[in-house]
Amino acid sequence: MKRYVHFATACILWSLTLGAAAAQSPGPLRIEITEGVIEPLPFAVPAFVAENAQAREFSQQLAQVVIDDLVGSGLFREIPRAAQISGITNFTSPVQFSDWKAVNAQALITGAVSANADGQLVVKFRLFDVFAEGPLGSGLQFVGSSQSWRRMAHKVSDAVYARLTGENGYFDSKVVFVSESGPKNARLKRLSIMDYDGANVQNLTDNNAIVLAPRFSPDGTRVLYTSYETGLPKVFVLNINTMQKRALDDQPGMTFAPRFAPDGKSVVMSLSTGGNTDIYRVDVRTGKRTRLTAAPSIETAASFSPDGAQIVFESDRGGSQQLYVMSAGGGEARRISFGKGRYGTPVWSPRGDLVAFTKINNGRFHIGVMRLDGSEERLLTASFLDEGPTWSPNGRVLMFFRETRGANGAPSIYSVDISGRNLKKVRTPGFGSDPAWSKLLK
Amino acid sequence: MKVFNAGGLVIGALLLWGCNAVVPNSGVDLNEENFKFDTPEFFVASVGDRVLFEVDQTTLSPEAMSILDAQAGWMAQNTEATALIEGHADEQGTREYNLALGARRASAVQNYLVSRGVADNRLRTVTYGKERPIEICSTETCWSKNRRAVTIVSVTGSS
Numbered sequence: 001m002k003r004y005v006h007f008a009t010a011c012i013l014w015s016l017t018l019g020a021a022a023a024q025s026p027g028p029l030r031i032e033i034t035e036g037v038i039e040p041l042p043f044a045v046p047a048f049v050a051e052n053a054q055a056r057e058f059s060q061q062l063a064q065v066v067i068d069d070l071v072g073s074g075l076f077r078e079i080p081r082a083a084q085i086s087g088i089t090n091f092t093s094p095v096q097f098s099d100w101k102a103v104n105a106q107a108l109i110t111g112a113v114s115a116n117a118d119g120q121l122v123v124k125f126r127l128f129d130v131f132a133e134g135p136l137g138s139g140l141q142f143v144g145s146s147q148s149w150r151r152m153a154h155k156v157s158d159a160v161y162a163r164l165t166g167e168n169g170y171f172d173s174k175v176v177f178v179s180e181s182g183p184k185n186a187r188l189k190r191l192s193i194m195d196y197d198g199a200n201v202q203n204l205t206d207n208n209a210i211v212l213a214p215r216f217s218p219d220g221t222r223v224l225y226t227s228y229e230t231g232l233p234k235v236f237v238l239n240i241n242t243m244q245k246r247a248l249d250d251q252p253g254m255t256f257a258p259r260f261a262p263d264g265k266s267v268v269m270s271l272s273t274g275g276n277t278d279i280y281r282v283d284v285r286t287g288k289r290t291r292l293t294a295a296p297s298i299e300t301a302a303s304f305s306p307d308g309a310q311i312v313f314e315s316d317r318g319g320s321q322q323l324y325v326m327s328a329g330g331g332e333a334r335r336i337s338f339g340k341g342r343y344g345t346p347v348w349s350p351r352g353d354l355v356a357f358t359k360i361n362n363g364r365f366h367i368g369v370m371r372l373d374g375s376e377e378r379l380l381t382a383s384f385l386d387e388g389p390t391w392s393p394n395g396r397v398l399m400f401f402r403e404t405r406g407a408n409g410a411p412s413i414y415s416v417d418i419s420g421r422n423l424k425k426v427r428t429p430g431f432g433s434d435p436a437w438s439k440l441l442k
Numbered sequence: 443m444k445v446f447n448a449g450g451l452v453i454g455a456l457l458l459w460g461c462n463a464v465v466p467n468s469g470v471d472l473n474e475e476n477f478k479f480d481t482p483e484f485f486v487a488s489v490g491d492r493v494l495f496e497v498d499q500t501t502l503s504p505e506a507m508s509i510l511d512a513q514a515g516w517m518a519q520n521t522e523a524t525a526l527i528e529g530h531a532d533e534q535g536t537r538e539y540n541l542a543l544g545a546r547r548a549s550a551v552q553n554y555l556v557s558r559g560v561a562d563n564r565l566r567t568v569t570y571g572k573e574r575p576i577e578i579c580s581t582e583t584c585w586s587k588n589r590r591a592v593t594i595v596s597v598t599g600s601s
Contacts, residue, residue: 210573298546321536360534360535387536
C-alpha cells in the first residue's frame with residue numbers, strides 16, 4: 001500500500017511591500033554571535049493583524065511560532081504580551097515607538113495575515129528598530145497554502161534573524177530522524193521527518209526492519225538510509241514525495257553510513273566485505289561503485305566538504321578511532337584529530353570552516369567541533385552517550401541524540417549552539433535518534 | 443537420519459566443563475539427551491553458539507577458540523548444516539564504527555571456522571553493531587555479554 005506523505009508544500013512567493021521606503025537604518029541594532037556571553041536581544045511580536053475573517057485563526061499562531069523560533073535560538077528575549085502597553089491593530093498605521101521603548105523592546109516585529117480569493121494565506125511582516133524609531137529593511141510578503149502557515153512564520157523568523165545577526169537563519173527547515181520504541185533489547189525503529197521545531201511529524205517507513213541514520217539529498221527530495229529489510233545492512237534511497245524506495249545499488253556486501261555529495265549525483269558510503277570496511281563512492285544513476293580507501297583498518301562515516309572536493313571520515317588505521325581528511329577522489333589522507341580519546345561521526349559544516357564530531361574519552365561521550373586542521377577543538381556537550389551531530393543550515397546549531405544509561409536507557413534528540421550554549425531537547429513523539437538537518441527550504 | 447556420535451558427545455561434554463566462557467543461551471537442562479545431536483538446539487545448549495570479545499577488540503581468546511573448535515566439530519558431523527555468524531558490539535561506541543567492528547568480529551569467527559575445516563560457502567556473516575544487545579544494563583557485566591559473535595546454524599532437510 002502506497003502511503004503519500006502530505007507536506008505543507010508551499011508555493012511561497014516573495015514580494016516587497018509598498019511604502020515604508022523611508023530611511024533604512026543601517027542597523028546599530030545587531031547581535032554579534034561570538035563565543036562571548038551574549039545578552040539576548042529583547043523583542044516583541046504582537047499578534048499578527050487578521051485582515052479578514054478567514055485569517056483570524058492564524059493571527060496568534062503565526063506570532064507564536066516567530067516568538068518560539070527567536071527565543072529558541074537563545075539570542076533573543078521576548079517582552080511578554082502581558083507587559084506590552086499597546087498592540088498592533090493596523091499593519092499600515094505608524095508605530096507608536098514610545099510604547100515599545102517603554103517596555104524595552106529593542107526590536108519590534110509587526111505582521112498581518114489575510115486569506116486571498118484563492119483560499120491562500122498572505123502573510124506580511126515588518127521589522128523595526130525601536131530606539132532608532134525606524135524600519136530595519138523592507139517589509140516582506142509571503143503567499144502560500146493555509147497548511148503551510150508554519151513555514152511562512154519560519155520564513156519571517158529567518159528574515160528577522162538575518163537582519164539582526166547578519167547571518168542566514170535556520171528555521172524553515174526539516175529534520176529526518178529515527179523514531180524508536182520498545183525495550184532496549186527489542187527496539188523498533190522507523191524513519192520519520194518533522195519540522196526543525198518538532199511540528200508536523202510524519203513517518204516515512206514502518207518499523208518492521210531496523211533502519212539507521214537517514215540523510216537528506218541536497219535538494220531535500222530524497223533520503224538515504226541503511227535498512228536491514230533484506231537481512232543485511234544495505235543503503236536505500238527513498239523519494240519523500242513519491243514514497244518510492246530502492247536499494248542504492250544491486251551489488252553484494254553490507255553497506256551503511258551513506259551521504260550524498262553536494263551535487264546530489266553520487267553517494268559516499270561504507271562497504272564491509274570479508275570483515276573489512278572501506279569507503280566507496282557510488283554513482284546514483286548507474287549504481288557504479290568506486291573504491292576510495294583500501295586499508296585493512298576500519299574506514300567509515302564519510303562526509304563531504306560543502307564544495308564537494310574533500311571528504312572527512314573516521315578510521316582506526318593509526319590504532320584508534322580518529323578523523324581523517326582526503327580528496328573526494330580518494331588517495332592520501334591526513335589525520336586531523338589529536339586529542340586524547342576516540343573520535344567518530346565527523347560532519348563537515350555547511351560553512352566549510354568546522355567539523356563536528358562525537359568524541360569518547362574516559363567513558364564519557366561528547367559532541368565537539370574543530371577546525372579542519374584539528375585546531376581549536378571545543379567540546380560542547382558531555383554525557384553517558386551523546387552521538388551523531390548534524391548541522392543547522394546556517395552552521396550555527398547542532399542537533400544530535402543523547403541516550404540515557406541503564407536498562408531503561410533511551411535516546412532523545414537535542415540541539416546546542418556551537419558556542420555550547422542553549423542545550424535543549426527537541427520534542428519527538430517517542431524516543432528519537434540519528435537526526436539529519438535539511439537545508440533551508442525554498 | 444544421522445547416527446548418534448558418542449565420541450563427539452564426550453568431547454563436547456569435556457569442552458563444556460572445561461570452558462568457563464561458555465554461556466548457553468537458554469536456561470536449559472544440559473542433559474544432552476533432551477536434544478538430538480544434529481539440531482540447532484543441541485548446538486546452542488551443548489556446543490556453544492557464541493564467543494565474546496574484549497572492548498574494541500576482534501581477536502579470539504583461547505576460550506573462544508575452544509568453543510569455535512567445538513562448533514567446527516559439530517559442522518563436520520553435520521555436513522548439511524550452514525551457519526550465519528552475527529557480529530555485535532556494546533553501546534560504548536558510535537553507530538557506524540560498531541557496525542564495522544561487528545563485521546570484523548563475525549569475519550574473525552568465519553575465518554577461524556574455515557581454518558578448522560568448515561567450507562567457506564557454508565558460512566555467511568552479518569553485523570548488527572550495537573543494534574541488538576542481549577543485556578541491557580550499562581555496566582561491564584552487560585557490555586561484556588553484548589560484545590559477541592553468535593553462530594546460528596540451520597539444518598535443512600532431513601533427519
